[in-house]
Amino acid sequence: MPTRLYAVLTVLLASCGFKPTVGAGDASGPPGDAAVDAPDAGPIYTGKCGSTGAIHDNFDDGVIDNEWRAAGLTTETGGVLSVTPNSNLNFGGYITKHRVDLTGTNVAVEVPQMLDTNSNATAALYLVADPTHYLAITQQDGTLNAEWDTGTNATDLGVDYDPVADRWWRISEASGTVTFEVSADGAAFTPIGTVASPPWVDDIEIAIGGYSDGVVTHGTVEFDNLDDKLDPAGWCKAGGFGDQFMRPTVGYAWTARKTPTTGASGCTATVNNGAHFDQSGIPNSRCWLANGRAYDLAGSYAYAHVGPITMQKPGLTTFLRAISDNVIDAMMIDFDTGNLCAQIRSDTPICRPYDVAADLYWRISEAGGTVVFDASPDTMTWTPIATVPVPFPLNALEIQLGTESTIAYSGPVPLVVGTYNESQN
Numbered sequence: 001m002p003t004r005l006y007a008v009l010t011v012l013l014a015s016c017g018f019k020p021t022v023g024a025g026d027a028s029g030p031p032g033d034a035a036v037d038a039p040d041a042g043p044i045y046t047g048k049c050g051s052t053g054a055i056h057d058n059f060d061d062g063v064i065d066n067e068w069r070a071a072g073l074t075t076e077t078g079g080v081l082s083v084t085p086n087s088n089l090n091f092g093g094y095i096t097k098h099r100v101d102l103t104g105t106n107v108a109v110e111v112p113q114m115l116d117t118n119s120n121a122t123a124a125l126y127l128v129a130d131p132t133h134y135l136a137i138t139q140q141d142g143t144l145n146a147e148w149d150t151g152t153n154a155t156d157l158g159v160d161y162d163p164v165a166d167r168w169w170r171i172s173e174a175s176g177t178v179t180f181e182v183s184a185d186g187a188a189f190t191p192i193g194t195v196a197s198p199p200w201v202d203d204i205e206i207a208i209g210g211y212s213d214g215v216v217t218h219g220t221v222e223f224d225n226l227d228d229k230l231d232p233a234g235w236c237k238a239g240g241f242g243d244q245f246m247r248p249t250v251g252y253a254w255t256a257r258k259t260p261t262t263g264a265s266g267c268t269a270t271v272n273n274g275a276h277f278d279q280s281g282i283p284n285s286r287c288w289l290a291n292g293r294a295y296d297l298a299g300s301y302a303y304a305h306v307g308p309i310t311m312q313k314p315g316l317t318t319f320l321r322a323i324s325d326n327v328i329d330a331m332m333i334d335f336d337t338g339n340l341c342a343q344i345r346s347d348t349p350i351c352r353p354y355d356v357a358a359d360l361y362w363r364i365s366e367a368g369g370t371v372v373f374d375a376s377p378d379t380m381t382w383t384p385i386a387t388v389p390v391p392f393p394l395n396a397l398e399i400q401l402g403t404e405s406t407i408a409y410s411g412p413v414p415l416v417v418g419t420y421n422e423s424q425n
Contacts, residue, residue, distance in 0.1 A: 050293055052100045052107050053233030054396075055206055057081075057226045066325035067396075068094040072209065073217075080112065080222040085121055085212040093124075093209010094223075097325055098235075098398070099252065099292040101202040102127060102135075106172035108229060109208055110186060113222035114163055117142040120213035123221040125169050128207060129200040129252060137169045137180055137192075138210075146180035146193030157193035165190075173197055186229065203252040203292065235396050238295035238302045238322075242421035245275045250289065257402075258287035266405055274416040277403040279316060281411025288319075288402025297322055297394040303363035303379070304401055305418035308356045309335055315407035318415055320362045321400040329392040333362040333373050333385065342373035342386035350386040358383065361423075366394055379423045 057065055059081045064070050072092020073084040085092040107127060115121045120141055128134040136147040144161040147154065157180075168183035176197045181189035208223045243253060249271060250256045256269040266285025270276045277287055295302070304320050314337065321332035331344050340359050341349035350373075359375040363382065366372070369390050374382040401417050 048101070048105070049234055049236040049296075050101050051105050051230075051233045052102055052206070052227060053105065053230040054098075054100055054235055054294070055096055055227055056230070056232060058228055059224055059226075064094070067097055069097055070094055074209070080224045081208065082113075082220050082222050083123075083209045084217050084220045085115070085123075085210040086215060086217050088211050088214050091207065091209055091211060093207060095207045095209075096205050098294040099203050099205055102171070102173045102178075102204055103197075103202050104174060105230065106170050107206055107227060108168060108170035108172075108186065109226045110168050110224040111139075111221065112167060112224055113220060114139060114161070115210065115221045116218040117161060119218040121210065121218035122213075123210040124207070125171065126207040127171055127204040129198075129203050129205075133198065133200050135171050135178055135180075135195075135198075135201075135204070137171060137182075139166075144182065144192065148178070148195050148198075150195075150198050155195070159192055173201055186225070200252065235294040235296045237300040238297045238397070238399065239300040239421060241291075241293075241295065242419070244419050244422050245271050245417070246273060248272045253292050254289040255292055256287070257290055259285070267403060269402060274418050275401060275420075276414070276416055277318070277401075278412050278414045279313075279403055279405045281313075281409050281413070282405070283315075283408045284406060286402065286404040288321075288400045291399045294325070294396045294398055297364070297366055297397050298390075299366060301363055301365035302399050302421065303361055303365075304420045305360055305423075306335075306362050306401075307415065308360060309354065309415065310356060311413045312338060313405070313409040313411075313413055316403065316405045316409065316413060318403045319400070320364065321402075322364055322394075322397040323400060324392065324397055331364060331371065331373075331391070333364060333375075340375060340385055342388075344371075344388060344391050352385060366390060 059076045060079045062076050075082050083093045109125055115123050122138050122140045124136055124138040126134055126136045132149055132151050134149050138145045139161050142161050143158040144166055145156045145158045147156040165184050166182040168186045170181040170189055172179050178195050178197050179191050180193045181191050183189040210221055266280045266282035267287035269287045269289045317334050317336045319332050319334040323330040334341050338354055339351040340354045341351040343349040358377045361376040361379050363374050370387055371390055372387050373385040376382045403415055
C-alpha cells in the first residue's frame with residue numbers, strides 16, 4: 001500500500017460542504033443597472049466554463065505559466081515539466097492557482113520519464129479538494145496506483161507499472177463515476193480503477209509532481225501535454241456566483257489569506273453569518289478572502305455588501321479587488337481615510353467622500369469596453385465612483401475581499417461583508 005502524503009501538500013484549502021453555484025453564464029442575472037451583454041474581446045472557448053479545460057499546458061515555453069504555483073525543484077526545459085522531489089514532507093511540482101470542475105470531463109497528462117521505480121519516491125497526478133478529499137494516480141516502488149480519499153478512508157488499487165503502456169495518466173468523470181485510466185499513446189485508455197463521484201468533484205485543484213522518501217532524490221519525473229486533448233474552456237462569468245456567507249466556515253469557494261502568515265496576527269478572515277475581517281491594530285496586517293476559482297468579468301460584475309464602515313483609523317483600508325494571475329493587473333474599490341476610491345494597478349486612485357448610508361454596496365462591472373466602479377445603498381440605484389476603458393484582459397480574474405492596516409492604532413476594528421453578488425435584506 002503506498003504512503004499517502006498529500007495531506008502535507010504545501011497549498012491546502014479548508015474543508016466545508018459549501019459549493020459555488022456557477023453555470024455557463026450569469027445565472028442569477030444582474031442587479032439593477034449592472035452591465036450586461038457586452039462583447040467579450042477575449043479568447044473563444046468551446047468547453048464548459050470553469051471545467052478542467054481551462055487549464056492547458058504543453059510546457060513548451062520554458063517558463064511557468066501564470067495559472068500555476070510551483071513548489072520544490074521544478075524546471076521547464078525541452079518541452080516538458082521536470083520535477084526532482086527532495087522531501088517526503090513537502091510536495092514538489094506544479095499546483096493550479098484556481099479550482100476547476102471535473103464533472104463530465106477529465107484531466108490527462110503524459111509522463112515520459114519516471115522516478116526510480118525501486119524507491120519509495122512518489123510521482124503523482126492529484127485532483128484535490130482538501131487534504132482528506134482527493135483523487136490521484138501515483139507511482140511508487142514500481143506500482144501504479146489509483147487512489148482516492150473521500151474523507152473517511154483512503155483507498156488504492158495497484159497494478160505493476162509499465163513505462164510504455166502507462167505513459168499517459170487520466171482521471172475522468174461521467175454519469176456519477178470517476179475512472180482512473182492509463183494509455184500508451186494518449187488515445188486508447190485502459191481503466192485501472194473506478195469510484196463513485198464524490199460531491200466535491202466540481203471543486204478540485206490539479207497538482208502534478210511528487211515526493212521523495214526522505215531528503216535524498218531518486219531521479220526526475222517529467223510531465224507533458226496536460227489536457228491538450230480537451231476543448232479549451234474559459235472561466236465562468238463573475239456575476240454567476242454569489243455568496244451569503246451564512247455557513248460557519250470559509251468553504252471551497254474562497255481561500256482565507258493573511259499577512260503576516262506567522263507571528264502576531266492582526267487579522268484573520270472568517271465566515272459565520274457574514275464574512276468577518278476584524279483588525280486588532282497591529283501594523284502591516286492584511287487579511288482577505290480570495291475566490292477559489294477564477295472568473296470572467298467581461299460583460300459581467302462583482303459586487304459586495306460592505307459595512308457600513310463606522311470606525312475609521314489612519315492607515316486602515318477595506319477593499320474589493322479583481323486581480324489577474326500575473327498579480328500586476330488589478331483593479332479595486334477601497335475605503336481609505338474617509339474616501340471611497342477606484343484604482344487600476346498602482347495608478348493614482350480616483351476618490352470621492354464615503355457616504356455611510358449610500359455606499360453599502362460596492363461594484364466593479366464591465367460593458368462595451370468600459371469598466372465602471374460604483375456604489376449603492378440597495379443594489380437598485382448606483383452612483384459612479386469612476387469609469388475607465390478596459391485596461392487589461394478580464395477573462396481570468398481572482399476576486400478578493402479584505403482589509404489592510406499599514407500603521408498601528410488602538411483596536412480592535414471590526415468589519416463585516418454581509419454578502420457577495422447577493423442583496424442583503
